Amino acid sequence: MTRRRAKAPSQRQLRVGEELRHALSRILARGGLRDPELTEANITVTEVRMSPDLKNATAFVVPFGGGDPKAMVAALRRAAPFFRAQLGREVELRYTPQVRFEADTSFDEAERIEALLSTPRVRHDLENAPSDENPDADANDDEQ
Template sequence: MSDIRSNRVAEQMKKELGELLSKKIKDPRVGFVTVTDVDVTGDLQQAKIFISVLGDEQKKHDTLVGLAKAKGFIRSEIGNRIRLRKTPEITFEFDEAFEYGNRIETILRDLNKDK
């Protein structure tokens, strides 16, 4: 039962974060951010937010620093929008799956060129 609820909360958080990051965060360090996934624990105490950032490594680092500084604001906004008794503690992490997939696709393309 709690697994279903945590999935619903994660999906709602993902939706709200997408809107929040594009419209409310004015920090110039935060670049073009896409929320790829949100993982919420079963007790709804922790939320791990996976993001993808357009740009080089420096831009990714700056975005992570900017999001860490805005963590309190983001958490309070999510709490107001979702109306949970206790808003989960959030952490941001890069989603490496997209880059990993691109690397595999490049390797496969190169192998097919050699044939």
């Protein structure tokens, strides 16, 4: 069985995703949500990925200033029909996409990698690694 490579998103997918990200941010900033978990929540929409047919969108969100991302995502999923209706009014598209909300874990992953890089063993390896700035410098040192 061969594995299919995921295609990079098209310019249109990226552009529509960015427009939806801005629109979702405006909707969340305006408020007017009836869910008690969302009325006081500060939510950051970090990215929106569109399907190739532009009928489905995945919005990656994180609670601003900490908080429980699972409860927040559950509340956003309950309110997904409201967000779709609001997006239909804000963004001019032929089809208003179905929005699926997911917690953004990229910040946690970046923090984990930063912690790995700061461990003494890895820091020692990084300090002793040959410099990539001037590859000819090592060759010149050997000739002398």
